[in-house]
Amino acid sequence: MVRPEELRLSVELATGLRTWSDWMDMHSEYGGGRLATDEQYRAWTEQGRKLARQLAEETGSAVVYQHDRGEVDVSCSYCGHRG
Numbered sequence: 001m002v003r004p005e006e007l008r009l010s011v012e013l014a015t016g017l018r019t020w021s022d023w024m025d026m027h028s029e030y031g032g033g034r035l036a037t038d039e040q041y042r043a044w045t046e047q048g049r050k051l052a053r054q055l056a057e058e059t060g061s062a063v064v065y066q067h068d069r070g071e072v073d074v075s076c077s078y079c080g081h082r083g
Contacts, residue, residue, distance in 0.1 A: 013054050020047055 004014035
């Protein structure tokens with residue numbers, strides 16, 4: 001696993017990624033197993049998209065965001081279609 005410090009990310013982005021990841025850990029069946037409402041899950045998904053955009057901006061690399069429900073961003077040139 002690559003640590004945020006190794007990518008020289010801003011403190012804001014590194015903290016956001018850690019918080020975002022921790023939330024999923026607390027709400028997954030393998031972690032805390034806490035229940036989340038659909039609204040909370042949608043907010044988490046949108047936050048992931050925002051963090052992906054920020055990661056792309058800070059690193060200058062393409063970042064593909066695909067959350068855990070297997071949904072595909074059809075506008076993504078890397079994953080917009082299933083082959």
